[in-house]
Amino acid sequence: MAVTERPWNLRESYLFDRTVIAEIQRASREGIYDIRGFGAKRRLPHFDDLLFLGASISRYPLEGYRERCATDVVLGTRFAKKPLELKIPVTIAGMSFGALSAPAKEALGRGATEVGTSTTTGDGGMTNEEREHSETLVYQLLPSRYGMNPDDLRRADAIEVVVGQGAKPGGGGMLLGHKISDRVAEMRDLPKGIDQRSASRHPDWTGPDDLEIKIGELREITDWEKPIFVKVGASRTYYDVQLAVKAGADAIVVDGMQGGTAATQDVFIEHVGIPTLPATRLAVDALQELGMHRQVQLIVSGGIRSGADVAKALALGADAVSIGTAALVAMGDNSPELEDEYREIGSSAGFYDDYQAGRDPAGISTQDDDLAARFDPVLGGRRIANFLRVLTLETQTLARACGKSHVHNLEPEDLVALTVEAAAMARVPVAGTDWIPGSNRT
Amino acid sequence: MAVAERDQQAAVEHVDLETTPLRELNQRLHDLAGSPGPAAWRIVNPNGAHAVACGLDSDVEVEVEGHVGYYCAGMNKRATVRIHGNASTGLAENMMSGLVVVDGNASQSAGATGRGGLLVVRGDAAARCGISMKGIDIVVGGSVGHMSAFMAQTGSLVVCGDAGEALGDSVYESRLYVRGSVASLGADCVEKELRDEHRTQLTELLKAAEIDADPADFRRYGSARQLYNFRIDNAGAY
Ligand SMILES: Cc1cc2nc3c(=O)[nH]c(=O)nc-3n(C[C@H](O)[C@H](O)[C@H](O)COP(=O)(O)O)c2cc1C
Numbered sequence: 001m002a003v004t005e006r007p008w009n010l011r012e013s014y015l016f017d018r019t020v021i022a023e024i025q026r027a028s029r030e031g032i033y034d035i036r037g038f039g040a041k042r043r044l045p046h047f048d049d050l051l052f053l054g055a056s057i058s059r060y061p062l063e064g065y066r067e068r069c070a071t072d073v074v075l076g077t078r079f080a081k082k083p084l085e086l087k088i089p090v091t092i093a094g095m096s097f098g099a100l101s102a103p104a105k106e107a108l109g110r111g112a113t114e115v116g117t118s119t120t121t122g123d124g125g126m127t128n129e130e131r132e133h134s135e136t137l138v139y140q141l142l143p144s145r146y147g148m149n150p151d152d153l154r155r156a157d158a159i160e161v162v163v164g165q166g167a168k169p170g171g172g173g174m175l176l177g178h179k180i181s182d183r184v185a186e187m188r189d190l191p192k193g194i195d196q197r198s199a200s201r202h203p204d205w206t207g208p209d210d211l212e213i214k215i216g217e218l219r220e221i222t223d224w225e226k227p228i229f230v231k232v233g234a235s236r237t238y239y240d241v242q243l244a245v246k247a248g249a250d251a252i253v254v255d256g257m258q259g260g261t262a263a264t265q266d267v268f269i270e271h272v273g274i275p276t277l278p279a280t281r282l283a284v285d286a287l288q289e290l291g292m293h294r295q296v297q298l299i300v301s302g303g304i305r306s307g308a309d310v311a312k313a314l315a316l317g318a319d320a321v322s323i324g325t326a327a328l329v330a331m332g333d334n335s336p337e338l339e340d341e342y343r344e345i346g347s348s349a350g351f352y353d354d355y356q357a358g359r360d361p362a363g364i365s366t367q368d369d370d371l372a373a374r375f376d377p378v379l380g381g382r383r384i385a386n387f388l389r390v391l392t393l394e395t396q397t398l399a400r401a402c403g404k405s406h407v408h409n410l411e412p413e414d415l416v417a418l419t420v421e422a423a424a425m426a427r428v429p430v431a432g433t434d435w436i437p438g439s440n441r442t
Numbered sequence: 443m444a445v446a447e448r449d450q451q452a453a454v455e456h457v458d459l460e461t462t463p464l465r466e467l468n469q470r471l472h473d474l475a476g477s478p479g480p481a482a483w484r485i486v487n488p489n490g491a492h493a494v495a496c497g498l499d500s501d502v503e504v505e506v507e508g509h510v511g512y513y514c515a516g517m518n519k520r521a522t523v524r525i526h527g528n529a530s531t532g533l534a535e536n537m538m539s540g541l542v543v544v545d546g547n548a549s550q551s552a553g554a555t556g557r558g559g560l561l562v563v564r565g566d567a568a569a570r571c572g573i574s575m576k577g578i579d580i581v582v583g584g585s586v587g588h589m590s591a592f593m594a595q596t597g598s599l600v601v602c603g604d605a606g607e608a609l610g611d612s613v614y615e616s617r618l619y620v621r622g623s624v625a626s627l628g629a630d631c632v633e634k635e636l637r638d639e640h641r642t643q644l645t646e647l648l649k650a651a652e653i654d655a656d657p658a659d660f661r662r663y664g665s666a667r668q669l670y671n672f673r674i675d676n677a678g679a680y
């Protein structure tokens with residue numbers, strides 16, 4: 001019987017709903033935890049819980065399409081000789097070659113380049129396709145150090161020391177054996193077909209004092225040219241941001257718990273870390289307290305889907321945001337056109353999260369040559385560019401409505417919250433009140 | 443005759459880190475990748491400085507007189523770096539090629555993630571020597587600390603003394619040779635037969651390292667390859 005036809009007298013348990021029951025049954029059948037891609041799927045406080053006030057009598061708006069609202073952002077102004085100059089405040093997050101196919105990586109580079117923003121390597125090293133098609137490329141230094149080498153460090157435009165990811169703060173990486181093609185194996189110096197587990201700690205430093213020395217070494221190797229970012233999964237964000245500043249970061253990436261992943265235990269994705277909303281506020285607090293807000297740039301990620309999300313993150317004080325999952329969707333991930341094929345592999349368009357499995361009918365999260373060949377990097381690049389343009393236009397629309405001639409002029413005072421939780425986390429008042437729960441104001 | 447004077451006569455570029463900023467030294471060494479310059483360098487008074495001679499990419503010979511801090515010769519390519527003293531954490535980390543020799547001891551994570559070349563530690567190396575190594579060869583005259591060769595991928599680690607606890611934990615395809623005792627083997631690391639090909643390799647590595655030891659005295663360890671693909675029956679090993 002189809003679900004919609006079930007009798008009205010049947011009552012589903014809130015605690016043991018169908019997904020919970022299915023998971024208990026799966027676990028008892030398979031004897032192993034669920035590993036999947038995508039980000040947290042449960043409902044969490046997010047930017048949706050905030051609203052912009054817009055201009056009124058006390059503030060006047062800017063004219064849409066007539067009065068300029070600038071969107072440029074410079075990342076890495078603190079120490080680097082060559083900071084990144086981006087045209088829009090939205091960047092492409094690090095996603096590994098290995099997790100993603102080579103043409104998908106190429107498309108990300110093409111799209112980002114077309115609109116003047118950066119893309120990022122990932123756990124698995126830099127590919128030539130990606131370097132060639134990305135005008136501005138950030139090179140990640142991860143615990144695994146797969147493919148790490150000084151030539152790629154020097155041909156990168158910035159370096160990102162990855163301490164953690166929002167989907168799994170405190171977790172290492174995972175690329176299951178069936179995604180290890182010859183090329184991936186060679187880039188990572190490992191045999192083909194085995195599960196590749198990336199370490200969760202860096203092999204040659206522990207703690208903030210070592211990190212400072214490590215950053216010093218990276219600067220020396222690259223002659224102080226490249227901006228050095230530090231990426232953390234959102235957890236103890238206030239302290240992490242302060243320690244990253246102390247360690248000499250030029251920019252800090254804070255990835256909230258909604259952040260996507262290619263392969264992580266579901267229990268980790270859903271239960272570790274804090275949402276992007278409070279993390280953004282904590283990061284800005286930490287920077288402001290050190291007098292480093294806007295000196296050390298803040299890039300926020302984890303669940304950015306629209307220009308509204310971008311604008312709200314900026315209003316809370318971020319300098320830029322980055323996108324992972326939304327970029328995959330923009331390229332065709334979870335497309336209804338592939339519904340039949342998703343069904344064949346036990347999923348459905350709009351629900352697909354098995355990035356770890358490598359059987360992606362869209363040719364994005366796979367290393368299978370035939371599947372990857374389905375993906376057109378030129379078309380994918382155009383879609384990425386289109387999507388980034390829409391995010392930017394939407395962000396500008398909201399900024400103009402608040403009377404801002406630069407998206408960075410958005411401020412917390414432009415925001416109110418719809419829920420008590422969001423008000424407390426973002427430290428903006430509940431709509432229609434002057435109440436900010438948890439603030440000392442009476 | 444003072445060392446500086448002798449160096450001048452022998453066309454050895456002499457750099458005193460007490461008077462020369464580290465940045466200037468490393469920049470000059472990096473510039474050799476593009477335009478030829480002195481082939482031999484002597485660095486005095488390193489006084490534990492970090493990142494000394496890291497990121498080199500030329501066929502240069504660098505002698506360091508004294509102790510160095512973290513990441514000396516990090517990501518080295520082609521160059522020979524000899525440290526006449528001790529080295530702190532991350533010596534020759536992620537080295538690509540070339541030769542790095544330390545006369546004294548090396549602290550944690552020596553040769554970490556190294557992808558090529560030869561690292562020689564004449565004294566002892568501390569914990570995590572050769573962690574995540576990816577093709578580098580490491581020869582240690584003395585002993586190594588715990589968790590050495592953790593997740594070692596390829597390349598060889600030769601230990602002429604003893605190995606600390608959990609040697610080769612989660613090792614992949616690296617070859618581990620130990621002459622003395624092994625406090626304990628890590629998960630999935632087992633003793634393996636020392637065949638002729640291994641004796642030949644050991645002989646070559648010891649010779650390259652200029653260490654006098656008999657290859658026949660060593661035992662070989664490597665991966666049992668039981669943890670290569672996750673199996674729930676192995677959950678107890680994790
Ligand atoms: C397929 C995929 C692969 C990823 N690989 C990496 C990686 O290699 N390194 C990393 O730091 N983050 C990785 N991430 C996380 C992203 O960099 C980013 O933090 C996250 O996707 C942002 O959240 P969003 O997906 O909600 O936009 C990956 C994410 C996805 C979806």
